[in-house]
Structures are given as structure tokens and as C-alpha cells.
Amino acid sequence: MPATRPLPGPLALAFVAVLVGGAFAGLLAEAASDPSGAAGAFDAYLGRIVRFTLWQAALSTLLSVAPAILVARALSRHPSFPGRSLILGLFAVPLGLPAIVAALGVLALWGRAGLFAPLMAWLSGGDWPGIYGLAGILVAHVFFNLPLAARLLLEALEAVPLDHWRLSAQLGMGARASFRLIEWPAMRAALPGVAALVFMLCVTSFTIVLMLGGGPAATTLEVAIYQALRFDFDPARAVALTLVQVALTVAAVAAMARLGASPTGEASLALAPRRYDRPSPAGTALDAVLIAAAVLFVAGPMAATVVAGLEADLGRLATEARVRDAAATSLLLAAAAATLSAALSLALVAMRRRLETARSSSRAGLLARLLEWAAGNGALFVLVVPPTVIGAGWFILLLRAARASAAAPARVAAATAVRAMPFAARATRPAYDAAAARHDRLAAQLGIAGWARLRLIDWPVLRRPLFTALAFAMALSLGDLGVIALFGSESVRTLPYLLMERMGSYRTQDAAGLALMLGALCLALMAAANRLGRERA
């Protein structure tokens, strides 16, 4: 193979390292100057926060994954019925929906002034305080993660070879035997990875907890870090909390790695394999109820968002200068972050693959192996570091340099880009590795390398996953609140930040309208990018 020594991979790693390292440097420097807060952070309150963080994540995981098993099985048992692909499409929507929009949707249904408030007041025989605290957090987390888990488990079920369904039909397995012998083993293999992913997402959940939880009784570490910085301005305490958070997430990631299989998330559910069993009428009815319940649960907050949003004065909002500015800022930042994120992940994915191939063909040095590990897991690694911390670290670093507002947009873009990188990498890596395995030798033999290879060989194959990555990263950045919540100011204001402001000043209708706009924007982007990627593919 030609000994090209491409730079993008190491550069991408260095970028991530500087970003994360700089953040920690900033926090540590600040903490060192006044360490009292750090020691003070380890109090009973911290214990309560840690317990709540783990408790809500565990409950959310259980409530998302257990029903998802039943829903995935129901969908798998009926590989073709009218509306099935629509339902799968619906289940993909929460992935692209900003957390802040979902939180508002949940409030529009179950909040004090929500659609169900009269019913709940009547049921509880008094005043309905609205769904805040643990219940609210759980509903929102399940809204996000039940469809995700159901899709991933369905993917596992649909990976069962067609011949196995044939065998099961020929051998005469009933519903129970095929669950025990085929469906459950297939799902069980995917279950640890799915549960770990959901748990991880819930442990690091920020926006949902900030909006629906809050209060000392329902605060997670991530929100406590934010509060320490934004309201108490106690960097030492933030550093201490961050260390606990990092330790917690490292433990979660380690458990995830031990449990095996990190789900690829690239579900290709377009074509369901045929099944040869014929569920009984009772079984079919039960499946229908299960699927309908899941659909209602997922569609409810979305419908409420639309209903509440349409009641707002959308015309006025759309022409308001602040809204326009915020939208423009959001789009610009998201586009920059998404491009950066896709480029970073592609560079890392390519480097990992190259190092892996090199390792199998020769004895690689320790450095090469370390680099390979970093490139492969760097993406996951970033999930360990809360975006709030990256934001906060740089905030303080620049504050010490007396330039707190310097290059704020660039910092927001960089921090969100890195935040979105794990998802971008997850979308590109399988396709890249598969393409590399197929083409590497041929390309080497024909001498196709460098730019020509990217253009002729890799781009056609990778275009679609890259667009998916781009769409993901962009939707994620558009809806992000974790970074902007710290950096946001008069000069840099994104749509989610504006939304928070309006909620803070009790302009609920405005907030609902903005949520509708933001949600629609994210979903439109997602759909457009999906289509772009699919063309000529």
C-alpha cells in the first residue's frame, strides 16, 4: 500500500484533546485559586444529587426498554400492515427533536395548564400542580428513549436470518416457543447495549432535567454543575461536581463496554423480512393495543406542541427581529458545528481503520495502538465529558484572560460539534469500515489514493451516511441548550436560548410558538438531508 501519511486523523484528535484539555485546565486553574468550594462540594447534598441522577436514569431505562421489548416484538410479528413504515418514521422523530421542544410538548400535555390538566385535576380531586419533578423527567425520557430502544431491538429482530423464520414455521413453533427460542435470544443479545445507551443518555440528560426537574429534590449532576457556574459562580464546586460526573460516566461507559455491543444506531428498517408464522387473533389484538399505546405516547407530546404552537402569534414571531436574529444565529452555528462534527468524525473513523489494518499486517508500536484506541473510542470518550464542562472550562479560561466574550460563536460551534461527534461517528463508521474492507485492496492495486480515492471510491459510498451524520449533528446543535445556556448573551442568542428567555419571563405562548418553529426546522432539516443522501445512492 502506498505509504501516504494523512494528517486529518491526528489533527482531529488534537482538536478534541485541546478542546477538552483546555476546558479542564480552565476549571482547574480557577479552582486552585479558591479551593474551598471544592471541599465544600462533597456534602450530603452532593450525595442526594448523585443518588437522584442514578435513580432517574435507572427508572427511565427500565420504563423505556421493557415496553420497547414488547413493542419491537409486536412490530416484528407483523412485518406488513398499512401504516407500519409511518409508525417507524414516527419513532425516528424524537431522535431529531430538540429536548427543549419535547419538554415543552410534555408540559403542554401534562403541565399545570396542559391539555390533560382538567382531567388530572378531576382525577386527583383537587388542584393539578403539573407534571414536574421525577414524573416529568421520566415521561420525557421515555418519550425519547422508548422509540429509540424499540427501533434498535426491532433491528436486532430483523437481523434474524429468513431461514430461521422458515424453520420455525416448518417445525411448528407457536408464539411462545418462537419467543423463547428465536425472538428473545435475538433481543437479549442487543439488550445490554441498548440499555446502556439509554442509561447513558439519561445520566447525562441536561435540558429535560433543567426544564422539568429543578429544585433541590430533582436535580442531576449535570444541572448542578450548570447552577454552580451560572448562578453561584463557584468554579471550584463545579470542578468537584464535574469530577464526580466524569467518574460516574466513565463507570457507565466501562459497564457499557463490558456488556458488549454498542448499538450502531444506523437502523435500516425499510425492508422488513417476511415472517411465516401466523399470530392468533388474540395475539394480533394484543399487538395492536401495544403498538397503538406506544404510538399515542410518542405522538401525544408532538401533537400538543403543534396545537400549542399554532395558538401563538406565529406571524408576529416570524417577523420579530430578535427571533429572526436568533434563527439566523442558530442556523449558522448549527451548520458550522455539523460540518466540523462530520469532518472530525470522518477523519477519526478513517484513522482508526487505517491503524487497524496496519496492526494486522505488521507489528505496530504502542503509540500506534494507543492512537487507534483513541480514534475508535475518542468519540465515546467525549460523551463522558459534560458539554457544560467544556463550555464552563473555556468560559473561565477566557475570563481569566479577561476576554470572556471573545470568539463566543466559535466556542459554541466547537463545543456542540464535539458533542455531536459520537453520533456522527456512529453513523459513518460502519459504512466506512465496510467500504474500506471491500475496496482497500482493489484501490491499492490500481493505485487509487488520496483525493482521487475520496472522490471516486469513498464519497459515493459514504455520501449517504455522511449526510445522515450531518443531519444528526445539525439537529442536535440546533436544539442544544447545554452549551448555549452558559455562553448565551445579548450578542449570541440562539433559538433555544430565546425560548428559555421567553419561558423565564412567562411568555408561554411565545415559547410554544418558538418550540413549534424549532421542532419543524429540525425535522425539515433531517428529512431534507435524508433525501439528499438517498439520491442516486
Add this chain to the structure above:
Amino acid sequence: MSGTDVRLEDVRFSYGGGAEMRFDLAVPASAIVALMGPSGSGKSTLLNLVAGFETPSSGSVAIGGADVSALPPAQRPVSMVFQENNLFGHLDVAANVGLGRSPSLRLTPQDREDVLAALARVGLAGKEKRLPRELSGGERQRVALARVLVRDRPVLLLDEPFASLGPALRADMLDLLRDLHDERRMTVLIATHQPEDARAIAQTIVFLEEGRVAVTGPTGLFFGPDRPEAFARYVGGKAAGMPG
């Protein structure tokens, strides 16, 4: 247990949007018939129609004189062996064979004994506890044949069962299949691309083209001087030991 005859009468079938296939075929009880023909000619489809994995749009499939066209796969007197994926990866060899006796794996002591006997019969004694991934490709197909033995149905369908095995291994498997046929006398339909396979085991060759039975005849005819022209075109120069 001995075989029963298999009869397809004016069976019509098409995959959504594809050209209509039409099969007429009569296989006498206990015969071994090789289905040959180019890819897409309908070999697998024909087997799937007999097994019940596909439903004809018209015509009838009869096994042992009884019309089975409306029966679900499990109720047909048929066992089928695929090219791969015959075994469940998380179940050990004995369990995979046991499924042939009870689809929910509720096995009596007698069943377990039969499973062990069947495994010994196909040359896998002592490997009951292995998982499929710990077996070679040939051994996995032997497990599939052991399951056929404990299932004990009068008709055996094989869809390119040995296509991913090397020549020596394939010859072994054909020998085993012939021995099992000598003992059980089941009716065998085997789809294959290899003329040697057909020549080694089948009395009759059914040659398919474009979703129809083009020629049916004794194996000798296909390897003699008067071989059908379409078959000659299909095998080209690749048939080992072909005269002329």
C-alpha cells in the same frame, strides 16, 4: 417411514411484479430428484412452494395424494435443509436437533435418546454440547441432516445444501445423504448447481428454465450423447467427466 409422491399440477406463482412461473411436476415416492437450472430459473421457488413458504396463485401441490396447498409449513409432511442458517446460533447441537421433535424443546427421555442416535448416525457423536459456531460448515449441515432424521418426514427438500463446501466434503455429504435415503426411503428433491452432485445421487434430473420445467429425464440421459441442448448450454464445459 418411506417416501410419498409429490405432485405439482399447473402451479402458478409470481413474485410481486415478476413474470409468472408455472410448474408441472410428478415425483414418484422414494425417488431422488435433482433440480437444476440457471440462477433465477425457479429451483428455490419450486422447493418453497412444496414446503409452504410460498402460496401458489393457482394450481395444486399434492403430497401423498393429499392436496397440501392450503396447509401451513408445519403441517406438511416435509423437512427442508437450506444452504446455511439451518441452526440457531445460541442453541447447542443437541437442542438444534431436538427442535425437530418438539418445536418448544419439551423432550422426553426417548426423544433425547433419538437425538443422540441421529447425531451418531451422521458422524457427530460426542459433539452434542457444541455450539454451531464451534463446528465446521460440513458439520453444521450434518446437524441439519440429523434433525431431518428425528423429524422423520416422508419428503426431504434440500436447497443447494452443500454449495459452500469443498469438493471432498461435498462428496462425503452426498454419500451420507445416499445412505440415509437407503435407510429411510424418503422422497428427496435437491436443488443444485453442480452436475457431479446430480450425477452422483439422482435418478432423475428436472431441468428448469425461466420458471418452467424445461426437461425431465433420467440422469443418464443428461450425461449421455443425447443430452438436451438447453442443459448442455447451461453446464457448458464445466461438468467434470462429461463425455464429448
